[in-house]
Amino acid sequence: xxxxxxxxxxxxxxxxxxxxxxxxxxxxxxxxxxxxxxxxxxxxxxxxxxxxxxxxxxxxxxxxxxxxxxxxxxxxxxxxxxxxxxxxxxxxxxxxxxxxxxxxxxxxxxxxxxxxxxxxxxxxxxxxxxxxxxxxxxxxxxxxxxxxxxxxxxxxxxxxxxxxxxxxxxxxxxxxxxxxxxxxxxxxxxxxxxxxxxxxxxxxxxxxxxxxxxxxxxxxxxxxxxxxxxxxxxxxxxxxxxxxxxxxxxxxxxxxxxxxxxxxxxxxxxxxxxxxxxxxxxxxxxxxxxxxxxxxxxxxxxxxxxxxxxxxxxxxxxxxxxxxxxxxxxxxxxxxx
Amino acid sequence: xxxxxxxxxxxxxxxxxxxxxxxxxxxxxxxxxxxxxxxxxxxxxxxxxxxxxxxxxxxxxxxxxxxxxxxxxxxxxxxxxxxxxxxxxxxxxxxxxxxxxxxxxxxxxxxxxxxxxxxxxxxxxxxxxxxxxxxxxxxxxxxxxxxxxxxxxxxxxxxxxxxx
Numbered sequence: 115x116x117x118x119x120x121x122x123x124x125x126x127x128x129x130x131x132x133x134x135x136x137x138x139x140x141x142x143x144x145x146x147x148x149x150x151x152x153x154x155x156x157x158x159x160x161x162x163x164x165x166x167x168x169x170x171x172x173x174x175x176x177x178x179x180x181x182x183x184x185x186x187x188x189x190x191x192x193x194x195x196x197x198x199x200x201x202x203x204x205x206x207x208x209x210x211x212x213x214x215x216x217x218x219x220x221x222x223x224x225x226x227x228x229x230x231x232x233x234x235x236x237x238x239x240x241x242x243x244x245x246x247x248x249x250x251x252x253x254x255x256x257x258x259x260x261x262x263x264x265x266x267x268x269x270x271x272x273x274x275x276x277x278x279x280x281x282x283x284x285x286x287x288x289x290x291x292x293x294x295x296x297x298x299x300x301x302x303x304x305x306x307x308x309x310x311x312x313x314x315x316x317x318x319x320x321x322x323x324x325x326x327x328x329x330x331x332x333x334x335x336x337x338x339x340x341x342x343x344x345x346x347x348x349x350x351x352x353x354x355x356x357x358x359x360x361x362x363x364x365x366x367x368x369x370x371x372x373x374x375x376x377x378x379x380x381x382x383x384x385x386x387x388x389x390x391x392x393x394x395x396x397x398x399x400x401x402x403x404x405x406x407x408x409x410x411x412x413x414x415x416x417x418x419x420x421x422x423x424x425x426x427x428x429x430x431x432x433x434x435x436x437x438x439x440x441x442x443x444x445x446x447x448x449x450x451x
Numbered sequence: 452x453x454x455x456x457x458x459x460x461x462x463x464x465x466x467x468x469x470x471x472x473x474x475x476x477x478x479x480x481x482x483x484x485x486x487x488x489x490x491x492x493x494x495x496x497x498x499x500x501x502x503x504x505x506x507x508x509x510x511x512x513x514x515x516x517x518x519x520x521x522x523x524x525x526x527x528x529x530x531x532x533x534x535x536x537x538x539x540x541x542x543x544x545x546x547x548x549x550x551x552x553x554x555x556x557x558x559x560x561x562x563x564x565x566x567x568x569x570x571x572x573x574x575x576x577x578x579x580x581x582x583x584x585x586x587x588x589x590x591x592x593x594x595x596x597x598x599x600x601x602x603x604x605x606x607x608x609x610x611x612x613x614x615x
Contacts, residue, residue: 139454140461157460206460213464220472227480234487239494253484273485274477282469303457307465366454 128384130377138297138369139187140212142170146294154214158182158189159205170208212304215296219285227281256280256421264425268432272425275315279308280421287365287413291406299416300365305358312424313354320431353427357420364416368409375402 144152153171160166172179173189182204183192191202209217226245230253233246242250261269261276286298298304328346330339378398383391595601 135454140458206458207463208460209464210458210460212461216461216464216468220468223472224475227476227484231480231483234484238487239491250488254488257485257488270485274481275473277481278469278473278476282472301457301461302455303461304465306457307462307469311469 128380134370134373137373138366140210142208142210143174144211144214155209157207160202211296212298212301215298219289222285223281260422260425264429272428276421276425280417283420284417291409297369299361300369302362305362309354309358316427316431319428324431357423361416361420364412368412372402372405
């Protein structure tokens with residue numbers, strides 16, 4: 115209760131929208147709870163001053179430090195009078211909350227899968243044990259249910275990427291659900307990078323059938339080609355775009371719903387006093403718990419869908435015989451093939 | 452730090468860290484793990500294949516045994532039947548031979564009895580003749596002591612001889 119009275123005192127009225135946006139966005143420094151913020155390094159590059167590194171604690175409360183000031187989450191150069199200097203472009207490579215969470219997830223992934231790898235070396239020729247036996251079904255699921263059926267015989271080349279992708283999204287979805295966790299997979303920059311990598315892998319794997327299908331879609335009348343070719347080309351970019359938006363929107367939406375539910379407590383308190391706030395808390399807690407359960411499911415589901423769709427796109431790019439051939443007489447009709 | 456505009460910093464770190472863990476995991480985790488999984492699956496598969504093969508071999512062996520057994524049974528039956536036939540034939544032959552022998556011995560006996568009887572008859576005849584001659588001699592000797600009777604005899608003889 116002390117927490118939100120502090121907030122009310124600071125910002126006047128409690129604004130649930132601001133609270134939600136604050137939680138789903140990135141920040142300099144990691145706010146685990148109100149008033150408990152872990153300072154993180156701020157790394158800036160400007161053309162005139164080069165690389166600068168300092169602690170985020172210096173700029174946490176809108177102070178000016180070293181000629182920099184944080185305004186609405188972004189760090190700006192300020193003039194001597196304290197005004198924001200728009201003429202200086204500040205490249206912000208800070209270890210923000212999301213980057214810290216990203217590093218943490220990377221460390222977890224490395225530790226976990228190195229121990230799994232060691233398990234395979236230690237238990238060679240024996241049944242899997244411990245974390246190895248816990249993760250083996252998931253690895254086999256990615257291999258047998260996602261990679262193999264969608265990519266086909268060449269799946270082995272893409273398996274390391276798909277496994278990394280799956281576990282990266284999964285671990286970050288789960289870390290995001292922890293109290294105080296960062297909304298990393300609900301950040302457009304992260305999903306953009308994942309989608310672009312999937313896009314590059316798909317298109318660099320594309321064989322002649324894939325490109326031929328884009329330039330001349332099979333079974334389409336010539337008159338429709340001026341329409342179909344742009345559609346196909348847009349489709350190439352639409353696929354990764356949908357990947358990017360899907361993951362970002364699903365995870366962010368989940369966070370917004372849980373935060374909105376919890377925000378109901380504070381709205382009730384603002385409307386009817388502390389007693390009303392306490393009265394709605396149990397009901398809201400039940401809903402929030404239910405939503406957390408759903409989010410846990412979504413964490414797995416979105417990791418699965420992103421990986422599945424990526425392998426389907428790769429599969430369509432490396433497919434040897436196009437579906438439109440119906441597999442009839444392709445080999446026999448063309449002896450040079 | 453807007454919701455829909457990617458930050459350059461996070462973009463940069465995401466590329467660096469994601470590619471970093473991808474490359475590290477690929478080299479040191481995914482390759483050994485997938486290789487181990489494949490190896491284990493191959494082992495299991497080959498063990499299963501071996502079991503299947505052994506089972507097929509056992510079945511073939513059993514079938515062979517059955518076949519051999521059936522063959523042996525047939526052979527045994529053939530031998531038994533042959534033996535029985537031989538035995539029956541031997542018994543029949545023996546019976547025939549015994550019957551023939553009996554018949555022959557009977558014939559012999561009959562023949563010898565016939566001979567005996569003939570010899571006996573001849574003997575008897577001879578005895579009778581001798582006896583008759585003896586009697587006749589004795590009678591004659593006595594008759595001839597009397598003159599009248601001698602004459603009578605001669606007369607009779609002459610008469611009979613005429614008759615003859």
